[in-house]
Amino acid sequence: MITGKTKVVGVIGHPIEHSMSPPMHNNAFKELNMDYVYVAFHVLPENIEKLIESCKTLDIKGLNVTIPHKTSVIPFLDEIDPTAKKIGAVNTIQFKNGIAKGFNTDGIGAIKSIQEYTTLEGKNVLIIGAGGASKAISFTLINKNINSLIIANRSKENACNLIENIKMQCDFEEISYIDIKDSSDLIDDVDIIINTTPIGMYPKHEVEPPIKTDKINEKHIVMDVIYNPLETVLLKEARLNGATTINGTSMLINQGLESFEIFTGCKASYKSFEEALMEQLK
Numbered sequence: 162m163i164t165g166k167t168k169v170v171g172v173i174g175h176p177i178e179h180s181m182s183p184p185m186h187n188n189a190f191k192e193l194n195m196d197y198v199y200v201a202f203h204v205l206p207e208n209i210e211k212l213i214e215s216c217k218t219l220d221i222k223g224l225n226v227t228i229p230h231k232t233s234v235i236p237f238l239d240e241i242d243p244t245a246k247k248i249g250a251v252n253t254i255q256f257k258n259g260i261a262k263g264f265n266t267d268g269i270g271a272i273k274s275i276q277e278y279t280t281l282e283g284k285n286v287l288i289i290g291a292g293g294a295s296k297a298i299s300f301t302l303i304n305k306n307i308n309s310l311i312i313a314n315r316s317k318e319n320a321c322n323l324i325e326n327i328k329m330q331c332d333f334e335e336i337s338y339i340d341i342k343d344s345s346d347l348i349d350d351v352d353i354i355i356n357t358t359p360i361g362m363y364p365k366h367e368v369e370p371p372i373k374t375d376k377i378n379e380k381h382i383v384m385d386v387i388y389n390p391l392e393t394v395l396l397k398e399a400r401l402n403g404a405t406t407i408n409g410t411s412m413l414i415n416q417g418l419e420s421f422e423i424f425t426g427c428k429a430s431y432k433s434f435e436e437a438l439m440e441q442l443k
């Protein structure tokens with residue numbers, strides 16, 4: 162029951178109605194018998210500054226941040242975690258003792274999902290896409306002793322900006338660009354392939370995969386950050402070729418679990434998040 166003692170956390174976005182985060186977090190609060198509630202707030206871009214002040218006033222304990230606020234919220238925070246600063250995007254805000262501190266849990270969420278299947282040390286990784294999800298995953302991956310990272314993208318400029326950014330801020334030189342159309346030529350040389358583009362996402366799910374899949378085989382791990390459908394056209398073709406495939410639900414769950422811990426100091430179970438997410442995706 163919501164009482165006078167119930168603590169409030171939530172998510173901001175524009176739009177926000179379809180967010181999967183409220184059911185996941187609330188299911189975990191229920192399982193752990195914690196007196197918290199997680200709500201979705203529809204916040205317009207012009208109200209971001211006021212929003213941060215309002216959260217402090219209302220003693221809201223934490224927020225997840227989604228499109229289009231992940232970057233625009235940064236100037237209004239008091240502190241920012243070093244990884245989120247490098248990525249240039251925040252998806253989690255902790256409010257503690259009047260201080261609003263930003264974090265980015267997207268990258269670690271994706272990396273944890275891959276680590277369920279393999280170690281990252283010495284691996285050659287191909288990331289398709291150079292947008293927000295790619296940035297979060299790239300900056301997190303390069304701290305995991307991978308051997309090399311290739312960014313395949315439609316816009317050379319966007320990919321090269323990301324690469325320059327990584328080279329400038331981190332001590333990692335084994336990073337290069339390839340045009341998305343040519344990226345299947347490199348498949349023999351990589352161990353892990355991660356799609357971070359929306360290609361294959363519902364309702365445009367019946368499309369060609371973002372890269373040609375004929376060279377993908379049983380030695381590859383292929384991850385798609387898309388979680389609707391659960392098996393994208395890329396994952397289906399990769400699975401039929403014998404690869405190990407990972408869909409976007411585990412990244413979504415793991416990034417949420419990291420945020421949950423930042424908000425509450427407690428760990429939620431993977432199962433509590435998964436159960437709620439699958440119910441929503443049915």
Ligand SMILES: NC(=O)c1ccc[n+]([C@@H]2O[C@H](COP(=O)([O-])OP(=O)(O)OC[C@H]3O[C@@H](n4cnc5c(N)ncnc54)[C@H](OP(=O)(O)O)[C@@H]3O)[C@@H](O)[C@H]2O)c1
Nearest residue numbers: 290291292293294295315316319357358359386409412413
């Ligand atoms: N599972 C999770 O927890 C999770 C978390 C975050 C995001 N996501 C998903 O990740 C996806 C991307 O999100 P984002 O925030 O990174 O988006 P974003 O910042 O807009 O970046 C999109 C990227 O995809 C590329 N792209 C878009 N449409 C394309 C097309 N038709 N052909 C080729 N390339 C195309 C863009 O290439 P250009 O640079 O050439 O424009 C860009 O590199 C979305 O589907 C989102 O739902 C999932």
